Amino acid sequence: MIESISERQHSLLVAWLGSFTVVGDYSWPLQDTTVLHVESMDGRKFIVKASRTSHHIRREIAAYARGMDGLEGKVPTLLFSAPEEGLLVTQYLEGTLVAGSPAESSPDVYRQAGAVLARLHRPAGMSRSYMRSLSARTNALIDKARDVLPQSMVSHLIKEVSAVELYPVALVTSHGDYQPRNWLCDAGEVKVIDFGRADLRPWVHDLVRLSHQQFLTAPDLADAFHEGFGQTMSSPEEHAMWRLENLDQAVGTVVWAHGIGDHGFAQQGVEMVERVLAES
Structure with a gap:
């Protein structure tokens, strides 16, 4: 056994x-x-x-x-x-992981991945509590990060979270970890695996990790992805949700990585925090 x-x-x-x-x-x-x-x-x-x-x-x-x-x-x-x-x-499912392969730099792969995500995102109703709960969770994460982030950064994070206006938001069936390490490429066809972080969330949640990784230095990949996905942020509610999701995922990465002793990943989280705060 x-x-x-x-x-x-x-x-x-x-x-x-x-x-x-x-x-x-x-x-x-x-x-x-x-x-x-x-x-x-x-x-x-x-x-x-x-x-x-x-x-x-x-x-x-x-x-x-x-x-x-x-x-x-x-x-x-x-x-x-x-x-x-x-x-x-x-x-x-047959296929090779996109992460670390030549497919990770292929615009067509991102176009297909965007199209698959659009089909995964099935409407799941409105929530008046999601942003309030996420704001509280983010503040709790910031509190946990006090020992690993500079005090000036912690203070800035608290200020930024409090500045986000809380709206009712539309939820979808999100993947939760949508990035090349969970995509397969099989003879040019993109497939998606691993739904262990799936939950009901706003659609912007699934784009945060990509925006801090592959899209940072390759705007052509971002353009291709959005072409396949067919949706961009337009409303104040979506922009507020995007801001809060970025704050949450950035601090969450720092806290989680330190918790398991992955200092390299923790540094990626710090860099995420720095980018998010710089955008304010």
Whole structure:
């Protein structure tokens, strides 16, 4: 039995898949999540995700429960799940990760990724509490960052969060970690994986990470993405939401990275904070 999978999880996998072998291990040890590429005795390929503590498994199962109609072949199909056991199985999608490959600098890849995101973003109603809750969460993160950020930066962050006007916002079924490390390219076709951070959020949430990474030095990639996505910010509500999401994700990156001892990623978070504050 696989050491990182419990006896109960293993029993469920055998009941679902029969005998299987592990082909690849893509686990996330820092998040206590086992991710395996497995193959059954009859040659079928699957991705198994298992955890005893992480909430990402349940989030991914919930994302599939909300529906992904019209995206067959573009996203993995959920085949089996046991949220109470922290276990799910999806089909294995062929393709090479875009991150770190030549495809990461291809405008066509970003155009396709934008189009897929537009289809993923299904309307999920209005929320009068989302921005208020996010503002409170961001302030809590700033408080946690007091020991790792200069006091002048902390004070500036508090001021910027308080300056954001809080509006009711439209929610969509967001991906939560939309960037090349979660895109596959298969013979020129872009596919999207990993819905462990999916939730109901404003559409701008899924563009923040890209804006601080690939789009920073390659405006042609941003243009291609927005061409496929077909949406840009236009209203005061969207601009306010964009500001708050950037503040939250920047400070959140610093806090999370320091919490797991990833100093390189923490520095990326500091640079995010600096960019966001400079834009004020």
